[in-house]
Amino acid sequence: PYTGPSSEEIMTKRKEFLSPSLFHFYKKPLNVVDGKMQYLFDENGRRYLDAFGGIATVCCGHCHPDIIDSIVNQIKRLQHSTVLYLNHAIADFAEALASKMPGNLKVVFFTNSGTEANELAMMIARLYTGSHDIISLRNAYHGNAAGTMGATAQSIWKFNVIQSGVHHALNPDPYRGVFGSDGEKYAKDVQDIINFGTSGHVAGFISEAIQGVGGIIELAAGYLPAVYKSIKNAGGLCIADEVQAGFARTGSHFWGFESQGVVPDIVTMAKGIGNGIPLGAVVTTPEIAEVLTRRSYFNTFGGNPVCTAAGLAVLKVIEKEKLQENAFVVGTYLKKRLTELKDKYEIIGDVRGKGLMLGVELVTDHQHKTPAKNETLHIMDQMKEMGVLVGKGGFYGNVFRITPPLCFTKEDADFFVDVMDYTMSKM
Ligand code: PMP
Secondary structure: OOOOOOHHHHHHHHHHHOOOOOOOOOOOOOOEEEEEEOEEEEOOOOEEEEOOHHHHOOOOOEOOHHHHHHHHHHHHHOOOOOOOOOOHHHHHHHHHHHOOOOOOOOEEEEEOOHHHHHHHHHHHHHHHHOOOOEEEEOOOOOOOOHHHHHHOOOHHHOOOOOOOOEEEEOOOOOOOOOOOOOHHHHHHHHHHHHHHHOOOOOOEEEEOOEEOOOOOEEOOOOHHHHHHHHHHHOOOEEEEEOOOOOOOOOOOOOOHHHHHOOOOOEEEEOHHHHOOOOOEEEEEOHHHHHHHHOOOOOOOOOOOHHHHHHHHHHHHHHHHOOHHHHHHHHHHHHHHHHHHHHHHOOOEEEEEEEOOEEEEEEEOOOOOOOEOHHHHHHHHHHHHHOOEEOEEEOOOOOEEEEOOOOOOOHHHHHHHHHHHHHHHHOO
């Protein structure tokens, strides 16, 4: 049993010693003390089904035994900086990761986070092309350092940041966007930005395949092929941010961009890559990777032995436990059940996403799509009381983000939907 400090004591310490910007979910915040696969346990040993943590960290499940073994074995043997000496862990994981990539994407740079990965990707694009302008999507989240905060395009995540050559294109959002689900129409806006907002040459384009923080928005079909063509013609590189949609989550494919049939020039990843261990990566082609030899590029911990041992174990677990197939089968089933719920409750405006990256958007009326923000918070709180944790996101804070560990079962999906159903029926 847990004998540590209570929620109240932790809150007191947080208030006094931690940044006032730290936020937490729930009116009565949850003190999680143990995790096992798709479950979390609070200080009283109460179990919660975790339908959100899969994105935050644990693609394979909390405290997955194989991954823990790999981490512990490596840390008992050696933990060190990445650079200076040889070690097999980083080379083994780079090779395994490269084997999951299409085309000639086979050179890996490791970082400690998604922000760092995207900062590096944008710098590489600028170096390689000799251009500065980068196009990203409105509603995107790419990180919180100077460059990536510029690429991020939701006011809530932006401080007084210098945009530094980033232009934000119309978001190809099938639910709220002006062109509905016609991807090619939105893509024209990127060409317009190139024509009217730049010299005609750009460094690149960066986007997620399914916006995560933005509220599980799947880019309209046909969007990426058209945009990649415009960017290529303008001399730029295409960057796919797979921090959330990567690592088998979408079920149909290992990477999110694959469902649009494109091959990026640079792919960035983090979060699920290490099942909770701080790790990020940038993967590109040998030709593009050359630009980093112009100066010394150094990252003390990016790709250190312990983190890369975790990364390799994650890839093995995804394979061994057929987690991509599971994401497809359970995700398809869960989406079907959520769609049925939409027919039952007016408040559900949209159900979307792929595999185990699903979104449920709540609106007070279908015509104006007025965001039901308070209702979202209320349902989230009530679901927690019944033992289910779900995420939320979207610019208006009215979208449930359902992104569980990939070991989520059909029974978990049923429990999740039944709890959501019951909660909505009581409103
Ligand atoms: N890209 C995407 C798509 C993300 O969702 C996030 C984090 N929410 C990041 C980049 C930044 O990752 P990190 O928090 O590890 O810096």
